[in-house]
Each structure stands twice: as C-alpha cells, then as structure tokens.
Amino acid sequence: xxxxxxxxxIQNTLKKLRGKGKLTEKDVNEALREVxxxxxxxDVNFKVAKEFVxxxxxxxxxxxxxxxxxxxxQVVKIVDEELRRLMxxxxxxxxxxxxPPSIIMLVGLQGSGKTTTAGKLAxxxxxxxxxxxxxxxxxxxPAAIKQLQVLGEQIGVPVFTMGSNTKPEDIAKAAxxxxxxxxxxxxxxxxxGRLHIDDEMMGELVRIKERVRPHETLLVVDAMTGQDAANxxxxxxxxxxxxxxxxxxxxxxTRGGSALxxxxxxxxxxxxxxxxxxxxxxxxxxxxxxxxxxxxxxDILTLIEKAEAVMDSEKAEAMAKKVLKGEEFTxxxxxxxxxxxxxxxxxxxxxxxxPEMGKAKGMSNLKVDExxxxxxxxxxxxxxxxxxxxxxxxxHKRKARIARGSGTKTQDINRLLKQFxxxxxxxxxxxxxxxxxxxxxxxxxxxx
Amino acid sequence: xxxxxxxxxxFARLKSGLAKTKEGFINKVDGILKRCGxxxxxxxxxxEEALFQADVGVRTSMELVEWLRQRVKxxxxxxxxxxxxxxxxxxLQILQRGEEKESINLQAKPHVIIVVGVNGVGKTTTIGKLxxxxxxxxxxxxxxxxxxxxxxxxxxxxxxxxxVGADIVKHQEGADPAAVTFDAFQAARARNxxxxxxxxxGRLHNKVNLMKELEKIKRxxxxxxxxxxxxxxxxxxxxxxxxxxEQAKIFYKAVNIxxxxxxxLDGTAKGGVVIxxxxxxxxxxxxxxxxxxxxxxxxxxxxxYVDVLxx
Numbered sequence: 001x002x003x004x005x006x007x008x009x010i011q012n013t014l015k016k017l018r019g020k021g022k023l024t025e026k027d028v029n030e031a032l033r034e035v036x037x038x039x040x041x042x043d044v045n046f047k048v049a050k051e052f053v054x055x056x057x058x059x060x061x062x063x064x065x066x067x068x069x070x071x072x073x074q075v076v077k078i079v080d081e082e083l084r085r086l087m088x089x090x091x092x093x094x095x096x097x098x099x100p101p102s103i104i105m106l107v108g109l110q111g112s113g114k115t116t117t118a119g120k121l122a123x124x125x126x127x128x129x130x131x132x133x134x135x136x137x138x139x140x141x142p143a144a145i146k147q148l149q150v151l152g153e154q155i156g157v158p159v160f161t162m163g164s165n166t167k168p169e170d171i172a173k174a175a176x177x178x179x180x181x182x183x184x185x186x187x188x189x190x191x192x193g194r195l196h197i198d199d200e201m202m203g204e205l206v207r208i209k210e211r212v213r214p215h216e217t218l219l220v221v222d223a224m225t226g227q228d229a230a231n232x233x234x235x236x237x238x239x240x241x242x243x244x245x246x247x248x249x250x251x252x253x254t255r256g257g258s259a260l261x262x263x264x265x266x267x268x269x270x271x272x273x274x275x276x277x278x279x280x281x282x283x284x285x286x287x288x289x290x291x292x293x294x295x296x297x298x299d300i301l302t303l304i305e306k307a308e309a310v311m312d313s314e315k316a317e318a319m320a321k322k323v324l325k326g327e328e329f330t331x332x333x334x335x336x337x338x339x340x341x342x343x344x345x346x347x348x349x350x351x352x353x354x355p356e357m358g359k360a361k362g363m364s365n366l367k368v369d370e371x372x373x374x375x376x377x378x379x380x381x382x383x384x385x386x387x388x389x390x391x392x393x394x395x396h397k398r399k400a401r402i403a404r405g406s407g408t409k410t411q412d413i414n415r416l417l418k419q420f421x422x423x424x425x426x427x428x429x430x431x432x433x434x435x436x437x438x439x440x441x442x443x444x445x446x447x448x
Numbered sequence: 449x450x451x452x453x454x455x456x457x458x459f460a461r462l463k464s465g466l467a468k469t470k471e472g473f474i475n476k477v478d479g480i481l482k483r484c485g486x487x488x489x490x491x492x493x494x495x496e497e498a499l500f501q502a503d504v505g506v507r508t509s510m511e512l513v514e515w516l517r518q519r520v521k522x523x524x525x526x527x528x529x530x531x532x533x534x535x536x537x538x539x540l541q542i543l544q545r546g547e548e549k550e551s552i553n554l555q556a557k558p559h560v561i562i563v564v565g566v567n568g569v570g571k572t573t574t575i576g577k578l579x580x581x582x583x584x585x586x587x588x589x590x591x592x593x594x595x596x597x598x599x600x601x602x603x604x605x606x607x608x609x610x611x612v613g614a615d616i617v618k619h620q621e622g623a624d625p626a627a628v629t630f631d632a633f634q635a636a637r638a639r640n641x642x643x644x645x646x647x648x649x650g651r652l653h654n655k656v657n658l659m660k661e662l663e664k665i666k667r668x669x670x671x672x673x674x675x676x677x678x679x680x681x682x683x684x685x686x687x688x689x690x691x692x693x694e695q696a697k698i699f700y701k702a703v704n705i706x707x708x709x710x711x712x713l714d715g716t717a718k719g720g721v722v723i724x725x726x727x728x729x730x731x732x733x734x735x736x737x738x739x740x741x742x743x744x745x746x747x748x749x750x751x752x753y754v755d756v757l758x759x
Contacts, residue, residue: 041690113567146603147599148599224688228687232687
C-alpha cells in the first residue's frame with residue numbers, strides 16, 4: 001500500500017525515542033538519520049527530505065523538547081506537525097471563474113495519465129452540476145483525439161476537436177468561443193505529453209496559456225515518479241505557472257514520496273488523486289488523511305479500498321451466496337478465506353490500518369505471529385476431504401495424524417477446530433439475519 | 449516533433465539522450481571530487497547523496513559507497529580523482545550483471561513477444577518502434593491489439609502498424625484480450641509471420657485480477673506453441689522511482705518476464721535507476737528508449753552506456 005513502508009519506518013524510529021526520559025543531541029540525530037533514509041527510500045525528493053529533517057532537528061534541539069518531561073513524545077509531535085505542513089493542511093478546491101467558462105488546462109509528461117484524467121475530471125464536474133466541454137489539444141500522439149472522444153462518449157460529455165493539423169493554441173481559442181456560444185460553463189484542455197526539458201513543447205503550453213488564460217493549470221503527475229518528480233514539477237511550474245497538481249496511479253503500491261516532494265517544491269496544492277482505472281476513480285485529495293496514514297493513526301477507508309482491489313471478487317461473491325443460502329460452511333471454505341485474507345498483506349500490516357490496534361501495537365510491543373495463517377493452512381491441508389467437510393469426525397487418532405502431517409501439535413488442532421466452530425456459528429447467524437422469511441418480529445433482539 | 453536520429457550517429461544519439469543523466473549525476477560527482485581536496489567521510493557522504501538523487505536506490509547506493517570505501521582503504525588512495533575511475537568500474541560491473549547475454553534470436557516462427565507494464569510507460573509506442581526495427585530487418589511483423597481496455601488503444605496501435613508497415617489483428621474495444629491473442633497467433637501462423645508482438649493493457653502490478661488476466665494471455669500462447677512466448681518484455685518508465693524494482697519483481701512472479709525495456713531515459717536526469725535495476729534484479733535490460741524518434745529505441749549495451757556517461 002502507498003506509504004505503508006514509509007509509515008512503518010518512521011514509526012519504528014520514533015518508537016525508540018518515545019520511552020526515553022532524557023534525549024541527547026546524538027539520540028535525535030540518529031533517529032533523524034533513519035527518518036531521512038526512510039523518506040529517500042520512499043522516493044521523497046532528496047532536498048525535500050533534507051530540509052524536512054533539518055526543520056525537525058532545529059525544533060528538537062530547542063528548549064521546548066529538551067526541557068520537556070516526555071521528550072520522545074515531543075519529537076513525535078514535531079514530526080507530525082512538520083509532515084502536515086509539508087503536505088498542505090487542508091483540502092484544496094478547484095478555482096471556478098465567476099464569468100464562465102472556467103478553463104482548466106491539464107499538462108504533464110507522457111504517460112502520466114492526462115487524457116484519462118481529463119475524462120474523469122469532466123465526469124466528476126458534470127456530476128457536480130457543471131456543463132463541461134472536453135477539448136483535444138494533443139495533436140501528436142496517435143489516436144489521442146480518438147481516445148478523448150471515446151471517453152467523452154462514455155461519460156456523456158461532448159468533445160471539441162479540430163483534427164491534428166491545427167495548432168493547439170488555435171484549438172483552445174476556438175473551443176472557448178464554441179463554449180461561450182453553446183453555453184458550456186467549463187472547459188477542460190487535454191494537452192500533449194511533453195518532457196519538462198523540451199523547450200519547444202513548453203513554449204506551446206505558454207502560447208495556449210496566453211491565448212485563453214486558463215483559471216487552473218493542473219500538472220498531472222504519476223505517483224510512482226522518482227527523484228525527478230521535484231524537477232519536473234519545478235520546470236512545469238516555472239514555465240507555465242501551474243496552479244495545482246493531480247496525482248495519478250495512487251492506487252499502486254508506490255511509497256508515494258512524490259506526493260510530498262511536488263507539493264514542497266512548488267508550494268502548489270494537490271487537488272485530486274486518481275485511484276483506479278474506471279472513470280469514476282478520481283477523488284479530492286485530503287492531506288490530513290495522508291498524514292494520518294504516515295503516522296500510523298490508521299485509515300479504515302484504505303483497508304476497504306485494499307480489500308476491494310486485492311480480493312477475488314468472484315470468489316467472495318460465491319462465498320457470500322453460499323453463506324446466505326444457509327449452506328454448510330466447511331473447513332475447505334475456511335481455507336479459501338484464509339488464502340484471500342493473506343493477499344491483503346501481513347497480519348501486522350492489517351492491524352496497522354485499524355486506529356486503536358495500531359496504537360496498541362506501538363504501546364505494548366505485541367508481537368504478532370505471522371506464521372499463524374501458514375500453520376492454519378498446513379493443518380487444513382493435512383486433512384482428508386471428508387474431514388474438511390465434516391470436522392465432527394476428527395477425534396483423537398485423526399488429530400494425531402493431522403498434527404504429524406502439518407508439523408504442529410494436537411493443541412494447535414484443537415484451537416483451530418474451536419475457532420472454526422465459532423466462525424461457523426457466526427456465519428449461521430449472518431445467514432439467519434439475511435434470510436427475509438426469518439427476519440420476523442422479535443427474532444433477533446436487536447432488530448426490534 | 450520527431451527528432452531525426454541519423455543511423456550512423458548512434459553514439460552521438462546516445463550521448464544526447466543521456467545528456468541529462470550525465471549532467472545531473474556524473475557532473476555532480478565531478479563537482480564533489482573537485483571540491484573535496486582529500487578522500488574523507490565527507491566526500492563519501494556527498495557521493496552517497498549524489499547517488500540517491502540519481503534514483504540509484506538507497507540500498508544499491510549504500511553498497512556502492514561501501515565498496516568504494518573498501519577499495520580506497522585497500523589501495524591507500526589519496527587523490528579524489530581516482531574515485532571516478534573506481535566508480536565507473538563498479539557501475540560497469542553492476543550493469544554487466546543485468547546485460548543481455550544473447551541477442552534476440554528469431555528461430556521460432558512466429559517469434560512471439562508479449563509486451564507488459566503499468567499504465568503510461570509507453571508500451572504501444574515501444575511496440576511501434578520495435579516493429580520498425582524488425583520490419584527494417586525484412587521480417588514480417590504482426591501486431592496483436594490485446595489492449596482492449598483503454599479508450600482508443602487499438603486505434604493508436606493501428607496508426608503505428610500503418611506507419612511501420614506491420615499487420616494488425618484486432619477485436620472491438622472491451623473484447624477478451626486472450627481471444628485477441630489466440631486469433632492473432634492463428635493469423636500469424638497462417639500468414640507465415642516472423643514476429644508477433646502482443647500489446648497488452650497497462651495494469652498496476654498490485655491488482656491481482658489484472659495480473660491473472662495477463663497469466664491467461666500467456667497461457668493461451670503456450671497452449672498453441674510450447675516454446676512461446678519467446679519473450680515477455682516489461683516496459684519500465686525511467687522517471688519511475690524505486691517502485692520500478694517492485695514492478696519488475698511482481699511482473700516476474702506473474703508472467704516470468706524475460707527482459708526489460710527502459711523508456712523515456714532521455715527525459716530524466718535520474719537515469720541511475722538502470723543501475724538499481726541491474727543490481728537488484730536478475731532480469732536483463734534489453735532496450736533503452738533515448739528519444740521520441742522512431743529509431744530511438746536502442747539495444748542496451750553496458751559498456752557504451754558507461755562510456756557515454758563517464759566520457
């Protein structure tokens with residue numbers, strides 16, 4: 001998951017400081033070195049990481065921390081505050097002009113996802129009650145215009161094109177006239193991908209800008225971008241004066257440092273994030289949520305997103321149907337479920353996404369046995385199909401055999417059978433709740 | 449738009465393609481060596497920073513610097529300038545690890561290449577350029593438009609097919625990519641095609657269902673011809689950071705990629721990611737993209753790369 005690694009590293013480092021009654025400058029320096037490496041590994045721009053660490057260090061060695069009774073906690077608080085400052089405190093809205101049409105221009109490198117984002121943005125703004133017009137200013141890439149047209153059709157937003165032989169700035173100008181005469185109050189310009197070092201192509205953007213004076217110039221950046229993210233953001237900003245950023249492919253497993261760098265280098269807010277392939281997968285960016293994630297304060301929303309992305313939806317549906325029909329839930333089903341849950345990541349990773357458990361993890365030094373799933377799987381794998389379907393028949397002799405086969409002890413098998421029994425009861429209750437005919441008055445106390 | 453690379457000026461093109469990386473990385477190293485009068489910890493620290501900044505990756509950078517430290521100690525070096533030669537030597541060693549041992553041999557007919565990667569790395573464009581290369585070698589080339597997901601991806605490939613003189617097999621948008629693949633393979637056999645290149649939809653490597661779809665595409669081919677696909681080429685975007693290595697690992701697990709093409713190397717000052725990739729993965733880098741021109745996809749050669757970078 002995005003930020004997972006960064007978050008773990010930072011938390012672990014800070015944990016070491018937390019318990020100390022007194023902090024020396026050396027303690028702080030060591031911890032901050034770790035933090036810096038974690039940031040670098042997460043692709044945070046080098047300079048940004050350095051400045052961040054410097055800012056934290058300066059405040060840490062100051063009076064407020066050293067004289068505090070809980071210096072470790074103070075350091076955590078400072079890191080928290082500095083992180084939030086780095087990300088921008090609050091959600092940033094789109095700048096909509098008083099006199100329509102509002103013009104939004106999308107710019108960025110090749111393959112960052114401008115055209116798809118144009119479609120997503122148009123869809124989102126249409127849903128908010130705007131009348132958007134998509135404009136195809138990418139006259140270079142083969143089939144770019146067609147791509148925008150297909151997207152426009154899918155979301156029911158008209159696309160303005162003049163083919164690939166007209167200059168983009170002329171297209172933009174004509175599109176604005178068209179929007180004014182036809183009553184569209186919002187224009188989205190999809191421009192060609194270009195390298196930030198390509199002066200000629202950057203000049204084109206400047207010309208478009210001079211012609212139509214966009215209200216928003218949004219830089220579309222791939223969230224997986226490395227150290228170069230800061231450079232490219234800076235170059236685009238200097239050349240075209242961007243007003244904000246859209247981060248795409250945020251649903252990847254990138255460590256996401258680019259999100260931190262881009263904002264820090266340009267000072268321009270991240271306005272949206274692209275979180276999936278479908279056209280409805282564009283969301284406003286919430287810096288506070290992200291900061292929470294990095295500091296391990298949990299993010300249930302992310303957990304749900306993750307489950308949806310990773311789990312096999314067909315299998316899950318089949319399982320749900322089975323349970324709802326009141327069919328017997330067998331050990332074989334249990335095994336399948338274990339496999340699905342494992343896809344979500346390590347046990348600890350999962351716990352970290354629950355706020356309270358995340359905290360409990362930090363405080364009690366609770367060691368989660370990562371092998372617990374593996375052992376459960378091994379036990380079930382050592383059973384015959386008959387035993388899996390009907391665990392009631394597993395008595396002493398069979399238990400001994402299964403224990404040998406799975407390299408566990410009889411107690412482990414008892415525990416698993418007990419857990420399975422509980423789970424079975426739970427699924428039965430769920431099935432009962434969902435059965436319409438049984439949902440009679442007073443059947444379940446909390447349904448009254 | 450298309451900057452014409454002259455065929456003869458290969459080295460010159462590589463030079464201009466890597467100019468940014470050289471400027472952002474090697475020139476910085478030069479600066480450090482000049483500024484520091486002697487070899488000390490400060491110098492190593494600054495070198496490490498320069499490596500980080502070039503996207504070489506934290507682990508590879510730290511190991512590289514550690515190796516330098518050892519060598520300096522063993523050979524009792526004192527002149528900072530000596531470091532540069534050592535650095536070049538070590539980087540070459542790392543790159544050679546990842547270098548292609550044999551060039552693509554086209555014995556099988558059709559020679560099947562599946563092209564995979566995350567969204568927006570340049571799969572379709574790379575296929576166009578690869579196609580051009582094979583057509584120039586007088587091979588009969590067929591493209592399979594198995595990216596049936598992205599809007600107008602099929603049209604984009606079609607434009608490339610026309611441009612380079614390759615055939616194309618396509619279905620409608622939204623069709624089953626495995627079915628397109630199957631048809632394309634049959635067509636390739638029937639038409640006596642030399643090289644079949646399959647364009648797949650971009651997919652994020654952490655999406656299980658999409659990776660499964662890819663496995664299916666591969667299976668369809670293997671069922672028809674045991675030795676195929678002969679090549680599963682992963683396209684990586686050079687501007688990607690450390691995630692590139694993650695991508696390679698997961699794609700390798702799913703479909704056993706046999707090679708990597710690194711695109712957009714000309715656009716980044718951070719070409720160091722090649723070094724990280726070669727260091728952490730056992731998969732050879734087969735091609736590098738160093739410009740937008742149709743001839744700017746080049747076989748990767750570690751010696752040339754290092755010579756240009758340090759030259």
